[in-house]
Amino acid sequence: MRRSRPFWRLTPAERRVWDAYPSGDWVDLRTGDCRKDDPAEGGRWGRDRTVRAGVLTALLLGAQPPEDGRVAGLRLAGARITGLVNLSDANLTTKLHLLNCHIGGTIALSDATTKGVRFRGCDIHRIRAARCTVDGLFELDSCTVHAGVRLDNAHISGQFRLAGARLFAPRSDSSPSESFKSDPRRPYSDTEQRERGWDQHHWALWAGGLTVDGGAFCRDMRTEGGLRLIGARFNSGLYLQRAVIKGTGSQAVYADHMQASSVECSEGFTAEGTVRMRGARISGVLSFNNAVLGDERRCLHLSHMQVDELILTPASLKGEVNLAYSRIGVLLDNPRAYPGDVRLNGFVFESLRGGTPFAHRLGWVAKDPDGYRPQPYEQLASWYRRIGHDQDARRVLLAKQRARRGTLRLPSRVAGYLLDLAVGYGYRPWLAGAWFALLLAAGTIIFAGHPPAQVGLDERRVFHAFPYTLDLLVPVSVFELRGAWEPVGWTQWVANTLIACGWILATALIAGGTRVLRPSSA
Incomplete structure (x- = not known):
């Protein structure tokens, strides 16, 4: 026998959802008119398409048992969902699938354990899913989320999909409970918190510590706010082709200590703000091929990272590039594409690709804003020796001595000029x-x-x-x-x-x- 409904009255739309849940059947409330079914206009939909969040919550928490021989599930299309969908701390055993719905409140999945969660083409106010565990797919394809997605320390065993999604950072007047306000354990001012990346008002996706076992597919995504991915793990790769990330703060992507099998920021990927991946570990390819990277101060901060192959051939590059103390297996780049400073002190690579003319590569190691650094010259000379270009290696070491000469006192500088004039510091005997x-x-x-x-x-x-x-x-x-x-x-x-x-x-x-x-x- 079915349990009685925990509501005095159900609207016709809610009754359809209630009755369909035990069998997992779809409930489609769409009219077939594209303009009328646009979820962005869902706030105007009438009572015949309105479902209270409490009804959905009750179903997902077990108000209706599944039919014998059927798999229960909530599958709803074209609905206006009102109120807070509060599933925090819940243990959900059925899937949640919403298509072209308008959710005017927050979807709360913090600390929840759930099966697959799929929102496709929905208009959502906010998603809070910190520390949640998703056994399956977490999908937001073609969705619009107006006040940010929070997935810090979440674990997704399947794919994480944001293809074609539009995400907006929370406004500064958002709920105080969701803002990282002053905390006695973190006695920092608001300005200091923003500089450290703790201010959620600048992040459309707040996902530090996120673990995704399947691929993270974010192609064609658009954001008004940055991606905060500090310490995230993407075991099957992160794919951001053609994504446009407009940072409202100084950084577009903040992914220090991220781990991934591969990262694709390519094919038109655009970042307005710094792309920071300090200390990242990428076992495959990190690609910026045909990307548009623009920040007048610092464009790419890739120091202290380890990458098997770095493809740094953007369509447009503005600002400083920091590769200091990174270890790269294969580097494919174009030294002429660096318009600003390049920090290379401590940078180690095993191989260079691209057939770059020697003069351009030599100018590349001289772009450090801190002036003369011996290690980049020695690293480049070592590479030329390994491939049998001894003459080019000697030319690099000669350029190193000439750059060093500018740091010496006058007597040593005069002696250096004489040594250079006489025998080219020994590299031109x-x-x-x-x-x-x-x-x-x-x-x-x-x-x-x-x-x-x-x-x-x-x-x-x-x-x-x-x-x-x-x-x-x-x-x-x-x-x-x-x-x-x-x-x-x-x-x-x-x-x-x-x-x-x-x-x-x-x-x-x-x-x-x-x-x-x-x-x-x-």
Whole structure:
């Protein structure tokens, strides 16, 4: 025998829902007219399409037993649901499926355990499902949620679907119970709370600690407010292709320490605000291919993360990119696409893709706003050596020494200029040979026209300008011609200059060669 209804009166619409629940049949209250069935206009629907939230709650909590041989369930289309759908702390054993409904109140599933929850094409005021457990699918495809979705520390064993959904952050005049107000355990001002991401008024999706075992499909989603996904786990990937995230605060996506098998922010993904994934762990691909990323101060904050493959080829990129202390397996990017600063100190990668010209890659490591950092140069040089491009590796290390020179004091800077001019800090040893040949030729010509005087007259000697100049350039006299011939007049300055240049070239060659042969430079 069926239980008596816990309501004095049921409207015709409610009676249909009540009678259909035990068998799980659909109740469709739509008229067939697209304009009249638009859930956004559901507040105007009449009594014939209105169902009180209390009726639905009573059914889901067991007011009606299932029919023998049937699976009970609440399946309702085209209804106007009034009041608070309060299922917090409940243990629901039947599925909830609403299609094209208008829910003017809040759907509360906090701390609940439920089977699949599906809202498709609905217009909803707010969803609160913190710490809930969903054994199956949680769907909000094509829904509009006006005051945010809260799923912090929830667990969804199936898919999480937000394809085509429109989410809005709660207004600042929302219920105080839902706002992260000042707490004696967190003695921070409102401004400090906003900076730390605790102010819910900037988040359309508040889902820190969310775990999704199936895929999270958020393609074509639109939000007025950011996505807060700190510590979330997406075991089968997060897919945000063509999503448009308009952050009402400084950040569009806040996903520190997120874990995922892959993340697709691609194919027209647009973020107005910072995309922050500091400390994230992604075992597959993190893609920003053809994305539109724009924040004048900091566009991407991807520091301290680990990713198997990072595809950083956005259609538009504005602001700073932070990759500091991250470890990337494969990096596919275009260094010319970075309009602002790039933080690379501590950044480690195993492979580079994309066929980027050397000059553009070299300019990439020099974009750190904090100035000279040795590690990015060494990392890039190591990569070129691994692929057999030793010449490019030496050019990177030479650029490193030139950048370092700007941080030195004047005496060391002058010495650096001389070392660079002489042998390119040891990475261009052929320069020493070029300088030696130039000085040898100049000295030979000068002394051939203005030969020096013989020192000893006890024997007559024949002067040869070439070996004499060579003997002056070599730091240790080889031919013993310096003591046999004495330059006269202004050629004395030429001889002294050649001797000094010989010592400088030898010293620079030894110093540069030592640097090249050091294991740390390899």
